[in-house]
Amino acid sequence: MSDAPRRAVFLDRDGTICEEMGYMNHISRLRVFPFAAAAIRRMNEAGLPVVVLTNQSGVGRKYFPESLVEVVHEKMAAELASGGAHVDAIYYCPHKGIDNCECRKPRPGMLERAAREHNLALEGSFFVSDRYEDLSMMYTAGGRGILVLTGYGRGEYEWCRGEWPRQPDYVAEDLSVAAEIITKEMA
Ligand SMILES: [Mg+2]
Ligand SMILES: [Zn+2]
Numbered sequence: 001m002s003d004a005p006r007r008a009v010f011l012d013r014d015g016t017i018c019e020e021m022g023y024m025n026h027i028s029r030l031r032v033f034p035f036a037a038a039a040i041r042r043m044n045e046a047g048l049p050v051v052v053l054t055n056q057s058g059v060g061r062k063y064f065p066e067s068l069v070e071v072v073h074e075k076m077a078a079e080l081a082s083g084g085a086h087v088d089a090i091y092y093c094p095h096k097g098i099d100n101c102e103c104r105k106p107r108p109g110m111l112e113r114a115a116r117e118h119n120l121a122l123e124g125s126f127f128v129s130d131r132y133e134d135l136s137m138m139y140t141a142g143g144r145g146i147l148v149l150t151g152y153g154r155g156e157y158e159w160c161r162g163e164w165p166r167q168p169d170y171v172a173e174d175l176s177v178a179a180e181i182i183t184k185e186m187a
Contacts (some may be wrong), residue, residue, distance in 0.1 A: 005121035009043050009182055010111065010138065011087070013054035015130035015151015016175055018076065023058040027071055033150065037083020039179035044085055046183045049120060052090040053110045053134075059094035066094055089118060106137040126186070128178045132156050132164055139166055144185075146170045146178045 014020045017040075019031040043050050059066045073090050080086060091110040093103040102109035115122055127138035128146045130153035135145030147153050147168035157171060172178040 003119060005115070005119050006049055007124045007186060008049040008051055008088075008114075008118070008120040008126075009186075010114070010125065010127045010143075011040075011050060011052050011175070012127075012129035012131065012134050013052050013076075013090075013092075015153065016128055016148055017052065020130065020151035023063050024056070024072055025058055025064040025068070027068065027075060030072055030075055032076055032079045033175065035174060035176040037080045037085040039175040040080055040085035040087065041083060042179045042183055046186065048182070048186060049088045049118060050086075051114045051118065051120070052087050053105060053114065054090070054092045055105050056092045056094055057096045057104070060096040060099060069094070089114060106133040108137055108141055111137060111141055124186075126178075126182050128172075128175060128182075129153075130156065132160060132168070135168055136164075136166075144169045146172050146181060148172050148174050148178055150174045 011017060017036045018033060021029045040050055056069050058064050069092055091114055093110060095101040095104050123142040125143045126146060127134050127143060128148060129135060130148050130151030138145050145168050147157060170181050172181060
């Protein structure tokens with residue numbers, strides 16, 4: 001493990017790769033965005049590690065079993081694969097906010113674990129999300145952030161940006177545009 005840590009792209013799941021559906025409590029609610037596979041493939045082809053970090057508190061709330069999270073991720077991976085794309089790892093937090101775990105975003109537990117387990121550098125890396133709090137977490141870790149306007153993004157940007165201490169480094173219509181920005185910035 002003497003190789004230098006690599007810069008990476010961290011992606012939120014709901015509202016970024018697939019439609020924000022509220023609790024994804026059934027596999028039938030998974031709607032991978034039609035542009036997601038091509039966007040992620042573009043980052044794959046640029047040689048960038050792509051890691052997904054998602055909060056799934058519905059598990060901790062007992063709205064659905066943890067096994068469903070795996071099923072959703074298998075289906076998502078299959079849909080991405082049919083578009084020639086893959087993600088290198090997926091981490092999820094199954095806890096509720098009041099559990100006070102270290103992994104629930106915007107706490108940095110999953111980000112730090114992913115960096116450790118995959119030898120990734122956070123500095124210079126990107127987080128792409130429809131929620132500002134994910135970008136804020138990434139800024140604290142020394143990385144950069146892109147807000148996508150899918151999912152909660154458009155509303156967050158319209159109603160909340162006045163409160164943000166650091167604006168998104170980029171605001172992108174969707175993951176496809178974000179991938180364009182990232183592959184240019186990280187070339
Ligand atoms: Mg989201
Ligand atoms: Zn957690």
